[in-house]
Amino acid sequence: GENVEQHPSTLSVQEGDSAVIKCTYSDSASNYFPWYKQELGKRPQLIIDIRSNVGEKKDQRIAVTLNKTAKHFSLHITETQPEDSAVYFCASLRSNDYKLSFGAGTTVTVRA
Amino acid sequence: EPEVTQTPSHQVTQMGQEVILRCVPISNHLYFYWYRQILGQKVEFLVSFYNNEISEKSEIFDDQFSVERPDGSNFTLKIRSTKLEDSAMYFCASSGLYTDTQYFGPGTRLTVL
Numbered sequence: 001g002e003n004v005e006q007h008p009s010t011l012s013v014q015e016g017d018s019a020v021i022k023c024t025y026s027d028s029a030s031n032y033f034p035w036y037k038q039e040l041g042k043r044p045q046l047i048i049d050i051r052s053n054v055g056e057k058k059d060q061r062i063a064v065t066l067n068k069t070a071k072h073f074s075l076h077i078t079e080t081q082p083e084d085s086a087v088y089f090c091a092s093l094r095s096n097d098y099k100l101s102f103g104a105g106t107t108v109t110v111r112a
Numbered sequence: 113e114p115e116v117t118q119t120p121s122h123q124v125t126q127m128g129q130e131v132i133l134r135c136v137p138i139s140n141h142l143y144f145y146w147y148r149q150i151l152g153q154k155v156e157f158l159v160s161f162y163n164n165e166i167s168e169k170s171e172i173f174d175d176q177f178s179v180e181r182p183d184g185s186n187f188t189l190k191i192r193s194t195k196l197e198d199s200a201m202y203f204c205a206s207s208g209l210y211t212d213t214q215y216f217g218p219g220t221r222l223t224v225l
Contacts, residue, residue: 032212034212034213034214036216042218043115043116043203043216043217043218043219044155044203044216045216046213046214046215049212049213051212089155091155093212097168098143098145098160098162098167098168099145099157099160099168099170100147100155100157100214101157102154102155102156103154104153104154105154
C-alpha cells in the first residue's frame with residue numbers, strides 16, 4: 001500500500017521567515033496530494049491541494065510543489081505569522097481510490 | 113460554509129461496551145469516511161461508504177466495526193466490543209461527486225477504560 005513520509009516532525013521558525021515541509025510517497029498511482037492544517041483541538045482543515053498534472057500551486061502565502069519523478073511534494077509557507085502555528089499533515093490519494101494516506105504530521109511553531 | 117459535524121466530542125466507555133459515533137456529513141456530499149488517530153500517531157483510514165455500502169475498508173476495520181447511514185443525514189460508526197487499543201480520535205469526513213477533496217469533522221475522542 002501507499003506509504004507517505006513527512007519531514008521534519010517539528011519546525012520552529014521566526015515570525016516572517018519561511019517554513020518548508022517535505023513529503024514523499026511510494027505509490028506512482030497517487031495523483032492527488034492535499035495538505036491539512038490542524039490547530040489544537042480542532043478539525044484538520046484543507047489548506048491547499050495539488051494534482052499530479054500540475055507542478056506547483058500557490059495561494060497567497062502558501063504554495064505546494066510536486067515532483068512526480070522523485071515522488072515528493074512540499075509545502076511552503078512564506079512570511080510566517082503566529083497564527084500559522086499548528087500541525088500540518090500531507091496526504092496522498094490514488095486515482096479511483098477513496099482512502100487518504102497521511103504523513104505523520106509536522107508541528108510548526110512560529111516564534112514572535 | 114457547511115461543515116461536517118460529529119457527536120459526541122468525547123466518549124468514555126468501559127472495555128467490552130458498544131459505542132456509536134455519529135456524524136452529519138455535508139448535505140450534498142455522497143462519499144463518507146471514517147479515520148482514526150491514536151495519540152501521537154498518523155491519521156489512519158478506516159472505511160469509505162458510498163451508495164449505502166462500504167466501498168473500501170482497511171485492515172483495522174474488522175468485524176468489531178460497522179458503519180451505517182440510518183437516514184438521509186447521519187452516518188455512524190459502531191464499535192461492538194471496545195478494546196483499550198480503540199482509544200483514539202475518530203474523524204468523519206465527506207466528499208462530493210467528481211471531487212477528491214475530503215472535508216473533516218471535528219472528531220470524537222474515544223477513551224476506553
